Every structure is written in structure tokens, then in C-alpha cells.
Amino acid sequence: MNLLRVDDKDLAVLNKEVFDDLGVDVLVKSASENDSFVREVFKEVLLSPASSVQEIRYRQEILKDALKNEEVVRSLYEILTNILEGKRKRYLAVFGRYPSSLVYGSYRLLNYFMESFDKVIEIKEKYSEKFESAGFRELFSWIDEVSKRRDRIESFLETISFNKGYSFKIGVGAGGLFSEVTPVIDERTGKLSRFFRKRVIHIVPGDEVSERVVFEIKERGLYDLSRVLSKITKTFLKTLENLRFSLAFLAGALNVHKKLNGLGYAVSFPKESSCFYFEELFDPSLALLKPSKVVGNSLSIRKSLIVITGANKGGKTIFLRSIGLAQLMFQSGLFVPAKEYKAPVFNGIFSHFRKEEDERLQRGKLEEELKRMKNIVDLLRPRSLLLLNESFSSTNEVEGTEIAKQITYALRDSGNFVFFVTHFARFKGMACSEGAECLSAEVLKDGRRTFRIIKDFSANSCYGRDLFRRIFEEIEVK
Amino acid sequence: MKLNFWSVLYIDEREEEEATPDIGEYIHDLNFDLLADAIFGRDDKYKDIFFTPLRNEESILYRLDFLKDLENPQLFSSLEKFHQKLESSLRKLHLVRKLDYKIHKSLWFLESTLEYADAINSFLSDVENGRYSSKALSLLIEHVSIIKTSSLFGEMERYQKRLKDSLDKFAFLVHIKESRIEVYPYENLNEVKGEAEKLFSFLDFEAEKVEEPELFVLSGTSRLESRILEEAFKYTSGMSKKLQDFYTKFQNFFDDKLEKFVREFSYYIKLRKFFKDISRSYPVSIPELSVDKTGQFQNFYNVVLAHKVQCFGVKVVTNNLYIDSDEKIFVITGPNQGGKTTYAKALGQIMHLIRIGSYIPASYAKGWMVSKILTHFEEQEDVKENKSMLEKELYRMRDLIKKADENSLVIINEAFSSTTLEDALFISKKTLVILKEKESLCFWVTFFYELAGEEDVVSLVSQVDKNSLKRTYKIVRTFPKGKAYALPILEKYSLTYDDILERMKNNELAQGG
Numbered sequence: 002m003n004l005l006r007v008d009d010k011d012l013a014v015l016n017k018e019v020f021d022d023l024g025v026d027v028l029v030k031s032a033s034e035n036d037s038f039v040r041e042v043f044k045e046v047l048l049s050p051a052s053s054v055q056e057i058r059y060r061q062e063i064l065k066d067a068l069k070n071e072e073v074v075r076s077l078y079e080i081l082t083n084i085l086e087g088k089r090k091r092y093l094a095v096f097g098r099y100p101s102s103l104v105y106g107s108y109r110l111l112n113y114f115m116e117s118f119d120k121v122i123e124i125k126e127k128y129s130e131k132f133e134s135a136g137f138r139e140l141f142s143w144i145d146e147v148s149k150r151r152d153r154i155e156s157f158l159e160t161i162s163f164n165k166g167y168s169f170k171i172g173v174g175a176g177g178l179f180s181e182v183t184p185v186i187d188e189r190t191g192k193l194s195r196f197f198r199k200r201v202i203h204i205v206p207g208d209e210v211s212e213r214v215v216f217e218i219k220e221r222g223l224y225d226l227s228r229v230l231s232k233i234t235k236t237f238l239k240t241l242e243n244l245r246f247s248l249a250f251l252a253g254a255l256n257v258h259k260k261l262n263g264l265g266y267a268v269s270f271p272k273e274s275s276c277f278y279f280e281e282l283f284d285p286s287l288a289l290l291k292p293s294k295v296v297g298n299s300l301s302i303r304k305s306l307i308v309i310t311g312a313n314k315g316g317k318t319i320f321l322r323s324i325g326l327a328q329l330m331f332q333s334g335l336f337v338p339a340k341e342y343k344a345p346v347f348n349g350i351f352s353h354f355r356k357e358e359d360e361r362l363q364r365g366k367l368e369e370e371l372k373r374m375k376n377i378v379d380l381l382r383p384r385s386l387l388l389l390n391e392s393f394s395s396t397n398e399v400e401g402t403e404i405a406k407q408i409t410y411a412l413r414d415s416g417n418f419v420f421f422v423t424h425f426a427r428f429k430g431m432a433c434s435e436g437a438e439c440l441s442a443e444v445l446k447d448g449r450r451t452f453r454i455i456k457d458f459s460a461n462s463c464y465g466r467d468l469f470r471r472i473f474e475e476i477e478v479k
Numbered sequence: 480m481k482l483n484f485w486s487v488l489y490i491d492e493r494e495e496e497e498a499t500p501d502i503g504e505y506i507h508d509l510n511f512d513l514l515a516d517a518i519f520g521r522d523d524k525y526k527d528i529f530f531t532p533l534r535n536e537e538s539i540l541y542r543l544d545f546l547k548d549l550e551n552p553q554l555f556s557s558l559e560k561f562h563q564k565l566e567s568s569l570r571k572l573h574l575v576r577k578l579d580y581k582i583h584k585s586l587w588f589l590e591s592t593l594e595y596a597d598a599i600n601s602f603l604s605d606v607e608n609g610r611y612s613s614k615a616l617s618l619l620i621e622h623v624s625i626i627k628t629s630s631l632f633g634e635m636e637r638y639q640k641r642l643k644d645s646l647d648k649f650a651f652l653v654h655i656k657e658s659r660i661e662v663y664p665y666e667n668l669n670e671v672k673g674e675a676e677k678l679f680s681f682l683d684f685e686a687e688k689v690e691e692p693e694l695f696v697l698s699g700t701s702r703l704e705s706r707i708l709e710e711a712f713k714y715t716s717g718m719s720k721k722l723q724d725f726y727t728k729f730q731n732f733f734d735d736k737l738e739k740f741v742r743e744f745s746y747y748i749k750l751r752k753f754f755k756d757i758s759r760s761y762p763v764s765i766p767e768l769s770v771d772k773t774g775q776f777q778n779f780y781n782v783v784l785a786h787k788v789q790c791f792g793v794k795v796v797t798n799n800l801y802i803d804s805d806e807k808i809f810v811i812t813g814p815n816q817g818g819k820t821t822y823a824k825a826l827g828q829i830m831h832l833i834r835i836g837s838y839i840p841a842s843y844a845k846g847w848m849v850s851k852i853l854t855h856f857e858e859q860e861d862v863k864e865n866k867s868m869l870e871k872e873l874y875r876m877r878d879l880i881k882k883a884d885e886n887s888l889v890i891i892n893e894a895f896s897s898t899t900l901e902d903a904l905f906i907s908k909k910t911l912v913i914l915k916e917k918e919s920l921c922f923w924v925t926f927f928y929e930l931a932g933e934e935d936v937v938s939l940v941s942q943v944d945k946n947s948l949k950r951t952y953k954i955v956r957t958f959p960k961g962k963a964y965a966l967p968i969l970e971k972y973s974l975t976y977d978d979i980l981e982r983m984k985n986n987e988l989a990q991g992g
Contacts, residue, residue, distance in 0.1 A: 100692045146681040157678055160671060166656030170665065173649050175593075176571065177586035177708050178699035185668040187654065200710040204658040204703070214703040215655060220695040226672045227692050229684075233675060236684035 003240075004136050004247035005046070005334075006059060013052040013332055014349040014380050018373070020048065022352035022390070023325040027286035031260055032253030038082070042246055043253035050332030052348045054273050060334020061270050062134035067251045068258060073128045075255070078248035080124070084117045085245055088238075095234050100220050100227035107230035108161050114237060115154055122148045140244070160186055161230065169222045182222035254335055257285070261338065264288060268336040271327070274343035277302040277418075282339040284323040285330075296452045297339070298323070304438035306413040309422045309454060310429050315442025316452035317422045318354075321388050324420060325352060328386055345418065349385030351377045353392050366395035374408065387412055389421045402428040413437075433457070485618040485736065488528065488743045490541040500530040501852070508854040508890070509827040510783040517786055518753040525746050532834045536768050536848060542836030544613035546765050549751060554616075557605035562744045564598030565737060572733060580705035582712045585722035589642055592732055596636055599627055619740065626734055635729050642725060645718055651711040662707060664714040753786075754838040760794070761785050762842035766833045769847045772920075774802035779841035781825040796952035797841075798822060800939075808915060810931045811924045812959045813941030818952035820892055822941070823922045827852060827890050830920075849920070851887040853879045855894055868897040876910060885918040892924045904929060911936070928959035 020026065025047060033040030051057050067074045088094075093113055095106035121144055129141040147154075168187035174180030204211045261268055266288055267281060281297030288295050298320060309317050327337040328350055353374055356366075370393060377387070389409070393401040402425050409432070412419050423429065433439040441457040444450055489495040506512055511530070519525040533539050549555045571591035578584045606620055626632055652663040697704065712719040754763045762778050769775075778797040785795045796818065811819045825840070832839045833846045855876055858868075872895060883889055894910075895903040904927055911933055914921050923930065931938035940959050942951045 098690075098693045103692055143681070150678060153678055157674060160674070166654055168652060168654045168668075170650055170652055170668065170670075171707075171711070173586070173646055173708070173711075175586075176574075176590040176699050177583050177704065179697055179704070181650070184671040185652065186671055186674060187652070187668055199654075200662045200713065202660040202662065202703075202706050202710065204660070206658070210701065211703040212658070214697070214701045215658070215660070217695045217697055218653075219655065220693070221697060224692060224694055226675070228689060229672050229675050231689040231692075232684040232687040233679045233682060235689060236682045236687050237679075239687075240682070 003243045004063065004140055005243075005250060006056060006136070011051055011053040011056055013050045013347055014382055014385075015048060015050075016351045016377050016380060018354070019325070019329075019350060019352045022354040022388070023322050023329070024284075024286040025326070025329070027289055028257065028326065029253075031289045032257045034252075034256045036249070036252070038245075039249045039253045039256075042249040046250050047329055047333050050329055050350065051334065052332065052346060054346050057273075057332060057334050057346065059134075059136060061336075063136040064251065064254055064334060064336070065270070066132045066134040066137050067255060070128065070131055071255055073124060073131070074248060074251050077121070077124055078245070078252050080120045081241060081245040081248055084114070084121075085241060087117065088113060095231055100223035103227035103231050104161060104163075104223055107227075107234040108158060110234050111154075111237065112158050114241070115151070115158065118147060122151075143240075161226075167219055167222065169218070179218070179221070182218060184222055184226050258336065260289060261285065265294065266338065267340045268338055269341055271331045271337045271339070271342035271344065273346050275345055276343075277324075277345075278341070278343040279327070279339045280341040282323050282327060282337075282342065284319045285326055285338040286322070287319060288338065295319075298454050300440070300454070300456070302438050304436060305416075305418045306409055306432065306437040307418075307420045307440060308429050308432050308437050309420065309440045309442075310424065310426070310457070311442030311454075312444055312450060315444070315450050316454060317442050318390055319452070320440075320454045321390055321420055321422055325350065325386075325388050345384070345386075347384055347386040347418070348382040349380065350388075351380070351385060352388045353377060353390070354388075355391035355394055367393065370395055371404075381417070383416050385417045387417055387419045389419065389423075391422055391424065394424060398425055398427060401425055402431075406431065485615075485622060486743060487545060487615045487619060487740060488542065488746065490538045490614075494534055494538050497534070498528075498531045500527045501532050502530065503852065503854075504856075505827065505831075505852040505854040505890070506530065508856040508892070509824050509831070509852075510781075511828070511831065514783050514786075514828070517783075518749055524742070525749060528746050529750075529835065529837075532831075532850065533836060533848070536770070539768060539834065539836040539848060541613075541615060543765055543768075545615040545747075546751075546836070546838065548611045548613045548616050549747065550765075551609070551611070554606065554609055554611060555751075557602060557609070558744065559748065560605070561598050561602040562741060562748070564594055564601070565741050566745075568592075568594040568598065569733065569738065569741060574700065578700065578705060579702070580709050581723060582708045582719055583700075583705040585719075585726040586646075586708070588726045589639065589646075589722065592635060592729060593639055593643070595733060596632070596639065599623055599632075603627055622734075622736060626737070631729075631732075635732060638725055638729075642721060645721075649715065649718070651714060653707065660707065662710040662714075750837060754840075756789075757782060757785060757840065760789065761840060762797070763838050763840060764843055766829075766839045766841075767843075767845040768833070769845045772802075772804050772847050773845070774800070774847065775843065775845045776800045776826070776829060776841055777843040779825055779829060779839075779844060781821045782828055782840035783824070784821055785840065795821075798825075798952075798954050800826070802920070806937050807918060808911065808921045808923065808935065809937045809939055810933070811922060811939045811941070811954065812926065812928045812931050813954070814943055814950060815926075817941030817943070817950045818954065819924045819941050821952070822939075822954050823890050823892065823924050826922055827854070827888065830888050849886055849888040851882060851884070853882055853887055853889050853919075855879055855889075855891045857893040857896060869895070872897065873906070880910070880913055880917065883914065883917045883919045887917070887919040889914065889919045889921040890924075891921070893926070894923075900927075903927065908933065931959050 025044070029040055029044045029047065032043040051060070088110070091113065093106075093110045095103055095110060097103055097106065125141050125144040125148070129137075129144075132138065132141065168185050170181065170183045170185050171179050172181035204215065258268065266283065266285075278301045280299040282299070283295050283297040296316065309320065311317060323338065327339060327342060328344060328347065330337050331342065331344060332346060332350075353370075355370075374392070393404045393408075395401075396404070405421070405423065405425060405428050409419050409421055429439060439457040440454050442450065443453040443455045486495055489498065506515075515526045515529050519529065533542070549558070568591045571587050571594065575584050575587045575591065578587065603620075603623060611617065611620075650665045652665055652668070654661040654663065712722075757763055761780060761782075777799050779800070780795045780797045788795060811823060813819055829839050829841060829844055830846055830849050831852055833844070834848050834850075858872075876894065879889065895906050898906075907925070907927060907930055911923075911930065915935060930936070931940075937956060938958055939954050940957050942953045942955060943949065944951055
């Protein structure tokens with residue numbers, strides 16, 4: 002039972018530069034609200050996005066539930082934290098090589114869990130009705146299973162405390178060897194034992210040999226039971242740990258949601274689609290940092306190679322980041338920073354940003370860039386998203402154009418989506434007339450930058466033709 | 480019914496009764512003490528067998544034929560398994576004697592009989608279609624078949640089955656609290672583990688990996704276990720009585736001939752193992768007996784030395800020798816450390832191994848049965864006491880010669896070295912004459928190459944490679960070159976007589992001149 006259902010097999014691959022390039026840390030920090038565990042978890046989940054649509058939808062439903070029942074989720078998180086911290090403080094663990102130690106350790110730990118579980122059951126009783134998602138329903142049904150068996154578990158724990166002694170069934174094999182020593186539940190001891198016929202053997206104090214044999218019989222008898230109890234206890238513990246992990250993630254998501262809403266931004270739950278479409282998409286990290294409102298972009302993109310050009314500091318990098326962050330959030334099952342957002346689900350998300358310091362033209366820098374690109378290609382899975390920011394600008398335009406063409410075209414033609422921010426005009430011209438989507442940073446007639454990214458009609462080959470037809474239509478018709 | 484005598488070691492009762500180990504100096508001189516240790520370890524009873532020469536050729540062939548059957552891997556493996564099971568059954572029988580409590584005793588007793596029955600049944604079915612030729616093996620198989628078809632054995636098997644069936648179903652309960660153990664009759668109670676599995680089934684814990692705890696194993700022979708069993712069996716309706724009756728009735732179930740077989744076959748197992756090991760690097764075979772005092776030894780070697788140097792990757796050299804019926808005295812000469820003593824020891828080893836019916840270290844050997852092996856090896860004593868040493872030696876030699884006869888093997892190694900050359904030669908030649916009269920087979924290792932020239936003596940010389948001057952350890956029939964072989968090495972270091980004279984002259988000239 003795992004609330005987030007993080008399945009290692011269905012994860013998208015990222016390159017390690019994504020964290021810095023996209024500015025993930027600001028988002029993570031704002032999710033944490035000074036809880037370092039939430040911070041760790043939120044970062045981990047965000048950087049291991051799912052690549053299956055079902056997994057994403059499943060999580061979105063859970064998050065929707067959480068948003069509707071914020072206080073309940075937060076309380077649950079707190080309760081789980083207390084339970085696990087308590088375990089740590091009391092040094093409760095199942096360890097040791099002797100079966101009796103394992104049994105005892107399991108007994109103590111399970112006892113502790115059952116005691117602390119009351120609060121969890123209370124939550125389920127009061128609020129489970131208000132949750133609709135499959136994930137939460139499964140969680141509450143699991144809690145219900147525990148609650149239903151509470152009494153039986155309690156009496157079972159009493160049995161494995163072996164406070165009243167050990168009862169074993171013994172089978173006889175070759176030469177009288179105990180072929181089987183199995184712990185059994187013997188109700189009668191302690192109460193009725195004196196009425197049943199029995200034979201008693203007393204071990205004389207000081208008879209170390211016999212004491213040793215008793216010890217061996219017990220350990221032998223507890224062997225199988227100890228393995229089962231270890232497994233049960235370990236599984237129980239893991240379930241609780243997973244639950245705490247999942248709730249931490251939800252708490253983080255709730256924190257981000259609250260903050261963004263508080264700042265007046267609209268967020269929404271994205272849908273899967275074969276092309277990109279979004280309304281008022283903004284960079285959440287920037288939004289959380291800046292006091293004034295940031296610009297949102299709205300576009301419908303039907304191609305898979307997108308070239309973005311335009312004036313410096315016109316919002317191109319921010320745009321790239323907003324796509325990247327939105328996609329990470331999307332594939333982690335979160336809401337996205339947009340009024341509406343539709344996009345494909347990718348098997349890999351990669352960033353290749355020019356390093357700020359390297360403004361000079363140096364051969365070594367180009368090789369460094371290409372090496373990084375190679376690392377990405379090595380990790381590449383079909384249907385990935387690549388965000389390239391001023392790549393290959395460490396060389397001259399002619400060489401850079403050729404490199405850019407080969408690489409971006411290859412990536413696009415093998416089924417990937419590529420967003421490429423560049424200054425190479427020649428490349429732009431070529432790409433835009435050969436099937437790429439061309440965008441640029443908006444500049445008004447008076448020269449002001451709006452920091453918006455809009456479609457660049459000047460580069461659109463269809464536009465030119467359309468324009469010609471419109472203008473010359475008059476003549477032709479005549 | 481008294482079953483016929485048989486043994487896998489001895490051809491008849493008389494042989495067995497009269498078996499006496501031949502303890503003499505030869506054991507130490509020919510390194511048989513080391514060999515026996517290597518084969519048998521500390522076990523003296525096997526060493527006794529190893530040093531007991533057999534009475535006649537038939538006795539030897541009795542064993543050699545058995546060895547030939549053992550060469551068949553299936554036969555050997557069946558015998559080995561049979562032996563193992565019987566041994567295990569015997570061990571349990573001894574255990575029974577050590578235990579105090581009746582129930583425990585009778586349970587181990589039952590186990591011992593089960594193993595015994597299994598040994599016999601498996602063995603007979605294993606050898607059913609086997610082909611074998613030795614008398615020893617046929618007698619054994621016949622004997623085991625008689626046991627199997629005996630009414631006692633059949634009854635025992637039936638009884639065993641009934642007991643085993645009841646025991647398999649038997650169980651009881653104990654309740655342990657600190658140092659108090661309560662024993663109860665069995666009742667079908669729920670297992671704790673089962674309860675855990677049911678209760679927590681919703682957790683899906685089966686696949687979880689956990690570390691293996693320590694698994695304790697009970698000895699099955701402790702007093703406490705005995706006491707617990709004793710009490711538990713009181714709850715059974717008559718099973719303890721049935722077990723005790725079984726014990727009483729079949730107490731002497733183990734056939735004493737089979738008990739003897741266990742001991743005797745162990746001897747063969749150890750002997751075979753040793754020679755199998757050796758055979759990985761050197762030839763090993765089963766010898767043939769010669770009736771006309773001719774001998775033939777091909778690719779033979781000193782097996783003690785071969786065993787010793789196994790780990791060093793060095794290979795021991797093999798030699799060949801043919802002995803005609805009228806050849807008795809062999810004088811072996813040659814350079815020091817040339818392998819002469821090793822050679823003589825090897826021949827002594829082989830002749831003894833033949834007379835006890837064992838494997839031999841050679842690719843082929845045909846020899847006759849010697850009744851006595853007499854050795855005279857130089858004693859490593861303080862050379863200071865020269866006078867008394869010679870006297871001692873002479874007494875020793877005299878005693879040896881007195882015992883020697885035409886069925887003896889005499890090996891002499893470097894005798895009379897504690898006196899002058901002339902005296903030593905004189906004594907040696909005289910001794911030779913007496914030995915010739917006795918008609919013993921004799922190998923005399925000496926640096927007196929003059930002896931090699933005596934009448935009616937075969938001269939064997941250890942060879943040196945002409946070019947490298949290295950010893951080849953090959954010993955062949957030839958005449959000693961006397962001083963000749965000493966020369967090349969002296970020439971190499973410019974230490975010949977002439978060399979030294981010349982140098983002295985030069986030195987003198989250099990100084991005086």
C-alpha cells in the first residue's frame with residue numbers, strides 16, 4: 002500500500018543539470034515551510050517525474066482530495082511523523098541473529114505501532130467519507146483493515162510476548178531427535194494447567210548443560226516464527242514510512258498552492274495532449290521570488306521543434322524555465338502554473354543551458370557543450386523534452402548553425418520535442434521555413450519589451466505566402 | 480547355524496589366527512614408518528595388517544584378486560556405500576550404550592537397525608548384475624544374501640516398519656517457563672505462525688527480504704532430551720513397551736562378520752586412496768607373482784619419496800630392472816646423491832608390498848614372495864667412537880647374516896665406512912661370499928666400486944649426464960668407471976692432480992722467481 006505509488010520502472014529520465022537550469026530549488030524551498038523532510042521529499046518526487054499518464058492522473062486525484070481536505074492531510078502528516086519519530090527515540094527495531102531477539106523486537110515494535118495507531122483510526126472514522134480519489138480510498142481501506150483486527154492483533158501480541166512461557170509441539174524423528182519444534186497457541190496454560198494431566202521436569206539450578214539445551218529448543222522452535230514476524234514488522238514499518246513520505250509531498254504541494262493563490266496566480270490541473278497548449282503559463286519560481294506580478298504566456302504550438310529568438314532579457318529564458326517547471330510539476334502529478342495547460346507526457350526531460358560565465362568564444366567551451374550534449378543523448382529515451390538555451394553559442398554563427406541544425410533536427414526527427422532559444426538568425430530563418438515553430442520575445446512598436454513570447458509571423462513561410470495571396474488576390478480575381 | 484568363515488583380508492582362519500606383524504629394522508630403514516603414517520594416520524590396527532606378511536602365494540592372490548575387483552568403479556562405489564552405512568549403524572549402536580534413558584536408547588537402537596537393513600538391501604540390489612571375480616567378494620555377497628534371507632532379518636524389517644509408522648505420527652506438547660518443563664499429550668492446537676500469517680495477510684509481507692536468523696540444531700543425545708522423551712512416551716499407548724521389546728529381541732542384530740568387514744574394508748579404503756592419489760602423477764599397478772624367482776620391475780620408483788615431493792612439483796625418476804633366476808647379488812655404485820639408496824629402498828618397498836598383497840609403485844612388477852626383509856643401513860652416530868662403531872656394526876651384520884636364507888631380501892647401505900679402506904674392502908668381500916652361499920636376494924649400495932667387480936655379482940651404476948655433469952638418477956647395468964667419473968668435474972674447476980701441481984709450480988715461481 003503506497004499512496005503515491007512511485008514505481009521505479011515508470012519514471013522519466015532527467016539530466017542532473019535540470020535542477021539548476023530550471024531553478025527548481027526556489028519551488029522546493031517554498032514547498033518546505035521549514036520542514037526539512039518535506040523539502041527532501043518534494044525535491045525527490047519532483048526530480049523523479051512519472052512517465053505514465055495513469056500514474057499522473059492517479060496522483061492528480063489524490064492532490065485534488067488533499068486540496069479539498071487540507072487540514073485532515075496536514076494532521077495525518079503530523080501524526081505519522083510523531084509515530085516514526087517516537088520509534089526512533091525509543092530505539093525500537095527488529096535486529097539480532099537469535100530468533101528470540103527477533104521475536105521480541107517484533108513484539109515491541111508492533112505493540113508500539115498499534116498503540117499509536119489510534120489517532121490514525123480516529124481520522125479515518127471522521128473524515129474518510131470526504132475523500133474520493135482511488136489513492137486515499139485505498140489508504141482508508143487499509144487503515145480499516147488494521148482497525149477491524151485491532152482486538153485480534155492485541156491478543157496475538159500477547160501470545161508472542163510469551164510472558165507465560167513457550168508452548169511447543171514436538172515431533173519425533175530418527176533416534177528421538179526432535180524433528181519438529183513448532184510454537185502453538187495453548188489457551189489453557191496458566192488457568193487450567195493444574196487440572197490437565199501433565200508431567201513436569203525441573204532443571205536443577207546450576208545444571209548448565211540442560212539450561213543450554215532448553216535455550217536451544219526455544220531458539221530452534223522460534224526460527225520459522227521469527228522470520229515471519231520480521232517480515233510482517235518490516236512491511237508494516239515500510240508502509241508507515243511510505244505513508245509519511247507521501248503525506249510530506251502532499252503537504253509541500255499544499256504549501257505551494259496556498260502561496261501561489263495568495264499571490265493571485267491561477268493554477269490548474271493539466272491534461273495530456275499531443276501538442277502544447279497553454280494559457281497564462283508563468284514561471285513559478287520567479288513568481289514566488291518577485292514582489293510584483295510576472296507575465297504569463299499563452300500559446301498553441303503544433304510543431305515539435307520550437308525556435309525562440311529575440312532581444313536579450315526579453316523573457317526567453319524565463320519562458321523556457323516555465324515550460325520545464327510546468328512539465329516537471331505536470332509529470333509529478335501536481336497542478337501547473339497556468340490557467341490551462343495541455344502537453345504530452347515525456348519519457349525524459351533534459352536541459353542544455355549555456356553557462357552564464359562563458360561569454361567568450363573558446364574552442365574548449367564548445368567541446369564542453371558538446372560533451373554535455375552527448376551525455377544527454379546517452380540518457381535519451383524516445384519521446385523526450387529538450388530545453389536548449391543558447392546552445393553552441395560558444396562558437397561562430399556559421400559553425401554553430403550547422404551544429405545546431407544537425408542536432409536539433411535529429412532530435413526532432415526521432416520523435417522528441419525541442420525548445421531552442423538562440424541568437425543564430427541564419428538558423429532561425431532556415432528552421433522556420435523547414436517546419437519549425439518560431440517564437441520571439443515581444444517588442445512593442447515603441448520598443449518596450451513585454452516579456453511575453455509570441456509567434457513570430459515574419460519567419461513563418463506560410464505567412465509570407467498567405468500575405469501574397471491576400472494582396473494579389475484582388476489582381477487575380479480581376 | 481554357524482556361518483562359514485570368511486574375511487576380505489585373509490584367505491582362511493589359519494591365516495587370520497597366525498597373522499603376526501613382522502617388526503624389524505627394515506621398517507625404519509626403508510621408510511615404511513613414514514609410508515604407514517601417510518596411508519593410515521595414527522591407526523595402529525591397520526598398521527599391524529600392513530606389516531603382516533602373508534603365508535603363501537594363494538593368500539597374496541586372494542587379496543590381489545580383490546584389488547582387481549575394486550578397480551571396477553561401480554563395484555567399488557557399492558562397497559563404499561555399504562561400508563559407510565554399516566559404519567554409521569555401528570556408531571549409533573555405540574551411542575545406545577552411552578545413553579541412560581530407556582526410551583532414548585531404544586529410539587537410537589531402532590535407527591541403527593534401520594540403517595543396517597538399508598545397507599544390506601541397497602548393497603544387494605547394487606551388485607545384482609555386477610561382474611566380479613575375486614573369491615573374497617563372492618563370499619561377502621553370499622554371506623550378505625544369507626543374512627537377508629534369514630528369518631530374523633525379515634522379522635526385524637517387519638517390526639521396524641510398524642514402529643517407524645507409529646513414530647512418524649507421534650507428537651507431543653511441551654510448555655517451557657524458565658527452568659520448568661511441562662510435558663503434555665498432543666492436541667491439535669493452532670500454530671502461532673499460522674495465526675500471524677492469517678492475521679496480517681492484508682499486509683502482503685511474503686515478498687519482504689529479511690536476514691536469516693541463526694538456526695539451532697539439537698544434538699539428540701542430551702540428558703534433557705532423554706528425560707523429555709521419557710515423559711512424552713508415557714502418554715503413548717504401549718509404544719514405549721513396543722520399542723523396548725524390539726530392543727530386547729533384536730539386541731544382537733549386527734552380524735559379527737559384517738562388523739569385521741567394516742574394519743577390514745577400512746584398510747582397503749585407506750590403501751586405495753593413497754595409491755589413487757599417487758597414480759595421478761606416477762604409474763601404479765597390481766603386481767604379479769613369480770614362481771621361479773625371476774623378477775621384472777618396470778618404471779618403478781620410491782613411493783615414499785614420490786609422496787613427499789608431491790607438493791613441490793618435482794618428479795621422481797623411474798627405473799627398470801630385470802632379475803634372472805640365478806642373479807642374487809646386486810652391487811650399486813655411483814656418485815654421491817645419485818639415487819642409489821632411493822633405488823634400493825624402492826625395491827625393498829615393492830617386495831614388501833607384494834608380500835602383503837598391495838598395490839605397487841610401478842607400471843608393472845613381477846616378484847616373488849620374500850619371507851624376511853633384512854636391512855643394514857649405516858647408523859648416523861657420532862664418528863668419534865670409531866672402534867666401538869665397527870664392532871657394533873660387525874655384530875649387526877653377523878646377526879643379519881644368520882637370519883638370511885634363500886627366501887630373504889637383504890639390503891645393505893654403505894656398510895663399514897668407519898674403518899680403513901683396506902679393512903672395509905676385506906670385510907665386505909668376505910661378507911659377500913657368505914651372502915652368496917645363503918642365496919638371498921641382495922642389494923648392496925656402496926662407494927667401493929671394487930665390489931662391483933666380484934664374481935657372480937651384478938653391477939648397477941647410477942648415471943651422470945656427460946655434458947651437464949648432472950645426475951640422471953637412472954641406474955643401469957654397467958661397470959663402474961672407477962675414478963673416471965670423478966675427473967670431468969675436477970677439470971671443470973681446475974682441481975685435477977695435474978692442475979694443482981702446475982699451479983703450485985706457478986705460485987712458487989711467482990714468489991721465488
